[in-house]
Amino acid sequence: MMNYAGDDAIRAEGLRVVRGGRVVLDDVSFGVPRGSVTGLLGPSGCGKSTLMRAIVGVQAHVSGRLDVLGRPAGHAGLRSTIGYVTQAPSVYADLTVRENLRYFGSILGAAAGEVDRVLGEVDLIDRQDAAVARLSGGQRARVSLAAALLGAPELLVLDEPTVGLDPVLRRDLWGLFHRLAAGGVTLLVSSHVMDEAERCERLLLLREGVLLADETPAALLARTGTQDAESAFLTLVEAAAGPGSTAAALSPSAPGSAS
Amino acid sequence: MTGTATTATARRVLAQLRHDPRTIALMLLVPCVLLTLLYWLYDGRPQQFDHIGGPLLGIFPFVVMFLVTSVATLRERSTGTLERLLTMPIGKLQLIGGYALAFGLVAVVQAVVATGLAIGLLDLDVAGPTWLILCVAVLDALLGLALGLLVSAFANTEFQAVQFLPAVILPQFLLCGLFVPRDQMQPVLEAVSDVLPLSYAVDAMLRLSTESEVSGLLLRDVAVIAGCVLAALALGALTLRRRTP
Numbered sequence: 001m002m003n004y005a006g007d008d009a010i011r012a013e014g015l016r017v018v019r020g021g022r023v024v025l026d027d028v029s030f031g032v033p034r035g036s037v038t039g040l041l042g043p044s045g046c047g048k049s050t051l052m053r054a055i056v057g058v059q060a061h062v063s064g065r066l067d068v069l070g071r072p073a074g075h076a077g078l079r080s081t082i083g084y085v086t087q088a089p090s091v092y093a094d095l096t097v098r099e100n101l102r103y104f105g106s107i108l109g110a111a112a113g114e115v116d117r118v119l120g121e122v123d124l125i126d127r128q129d130a131a132v133a134r135l136s137g138g139q140r141a142r143v144s145l146a147a148a149l150l151g152a153p154e155l156l157v158l159d160e161p162t163v164g165l166d167p168v169l170r171r172d173l174w175g176l177f178h179r180l181a182a183g184g185v186t187l188l189v190s191s192h193v194m195d196e197a198e199r200c201e202r203l204l205l206l207r208e209g210v211l212l213a214d215e216t217p218a219a220l221l222a223r224t225g226t227q228d229a230e231s232a233f234l235t236l237v238e239a240a241a242g243p244g245s246t247a248a249a250l251s252p253s254a255p256g257s258a259s
Numbered sequence: 260m261t262g263t264a265t266t267a268t269a270r271r272v273l274a275q276l277r278h279d280p281r282t283i284a285l286m287l288l289v290p291c292v293l294l295t296l297l298y299w300l301y302d303g304r305p306q307q308f309d310h311i312g313g314p315l316l317g318i319f320p321f322v323v324m325f326l327v328t329s330v331a332t333l334r335e336r337s338t339g340t341l342e343r344l345l346t347m348p349i350g351k352l353q354l355i356g357g358y359a360l361a362f363g364l365v366a367v368v369q370a371v372v373a374t375g376l377a378i379g380l381l382d383l384d385v386a387g388p389t390w391l392i393l394c395v396a397v398l399d400a401l402l403g404l405a406l407g408l409l410v411s412a413f414a415n416t417e418f419q420a421v422q423f424l425p426a427v428i429l430p431q432f433l434l435c436g437l438f439v440p441r442d443q444m445q446p447v448l449e450a451v452s453d454v455l456p457l458s459y460a461v462d463a464m465l466r467l468s469t470e471s472e473v474s475g476l477l478l479r480d481v482a483v484i485a486g487c488v489l490a491a492l493a494l495g496a497l498t499l500r501r502r503t504p
Contacts, residue, residue, distance in 0.1 A: 019504055056346050060502040079348040090339030094278045106267035107349050131278065
């Protein structure tokens with residue numbers, strides 16, 4: 001039903017996840033092209049984090065098809081090729097920034113210079129010897145991101161990496177994401193802030209566990225006849241709620257989506 | 260590769276401890292203070308101090324490592340670092356091995372300090388070789404570590420984890436033979452104490468206190484403790500799930 005580029009980094013078909021007896025993701029199908037920055041957008045609680053957990057292989061009760069870098073999600077061979085950043089920074093608060101990165105680096109088998117490289121990429125060189133517990137929330141999030149950049153991963157799954165950061169830093173990080181993508185890395189970046197949509201090459205819009213769109217930002221705006229992602233999202237939600245014709249006309253399988 | 264993930268984890272756990280000097284001080288000093296207290300308590304009755312001092316050299320590391328490990332593992336789970344690690348190329352046994360290596364080293368230091376104090380300054384009279392007392396103390400520490408790791412899977416909060424001390428450790432402490440010799444217990448209680456691992460830790464220390472020769476029964480006790488350590492570590496590894504709901 002959908003057209004995929006032959007070489008998708010992530011490919012989901014009929015994906016369904018049940019958490020505590022509740023269906024969190026229902027019949028979700030999409031593809032994420034290699035070397036792209038794909039935004040996973042939707043309100044808080046829509047299933048973004050669950051989808052990301054399924055992709056990195058830590059989510060239980062997943063059914064349907066989910067392939068990551070040509071292997072089923074959760075395959076042991078994927079563990080050194082995926083960088084994963086959870087929404088809450090998952091680093092050791094009692095260690096220094098450098099100690100954290102050195103530890104994760106040695107688990108990933110990263111080269112010795114890697115720690116300095118990722119410290120530079122997240123702009124934390126001057127804080128490298130500070131205990132993570134003494135850092136601000138945004139700095140902690142960057143330590144967590146730096147750990148995911150170690151060891152040259154092919155796929156980065158980043159759950160709200162730019163929340164709470166100042167605009168300059170946010171712009172710099174998006175610049176970093178695009179540089180990585182230009183080097184062949186695939187990035188899936190979630191956000192509940194719709195204005196981050198314009199920074200992505202492709203968008204996945206998720207609401208209450210259902211995928212509303214899988215296309216480029218331009219195609220989304222054209223299909224919904226709107227000026228920004230927020231209005232496009234509202235239009236899609238209203239169309240999905242309303243009966244018949246509008247929903248069909250705006251369904252993501254319309255020709256515009258397979259660009 | 261196998262070695263590096265384990266040693267890297269051990270180094271990381273030790274680095275965390277290094278940043279927490281108060282915990283190190285508590286781990287090393289509390290057993291010494293308690294032993295000294297006991298020495299004064301049994302002032303003038305050295306044979307009673309000898310009877311209880313030996314087993315305590317095994318019980319202290321057991322209790323301390325149980326507490327430290329259950330809280331440390333719970334922290335790994337609740338801060339998301341465990342989830343992150345389990346998406347990385349590290350085996351569960353490597354992770355557990357790293358903890359065992361780090362806390363095992365701490366247990367060696369703790370045992371040397373406590374045993375040195377008890378035998379050197381407090382005149383604790385033990386018949387067996389000191390190095391063997393140290394070995395059994397470290398083995399007891401690993402037993403505490405393995406059980407702490409296992410029970411932490413059943414705790415969702417640090418409050419719950421701490422409650423496992425009275426739930427899991429105190430019954431073993433009461434039935435280990437320190438208060439009433441195990442062969443004089445009511446048969447049902449004796450049978451229960453026969454299946455509790457701490458009983459063998461205390462038996463081994465009691466034998467080392469009174470026998471100068473290494474007996475077959477001592478070796479049996481040591482084998483039972485080692486078996487319990489391995490079984491609890493294996494069960495603990497099973498509780499680390501890569502996929503969680």
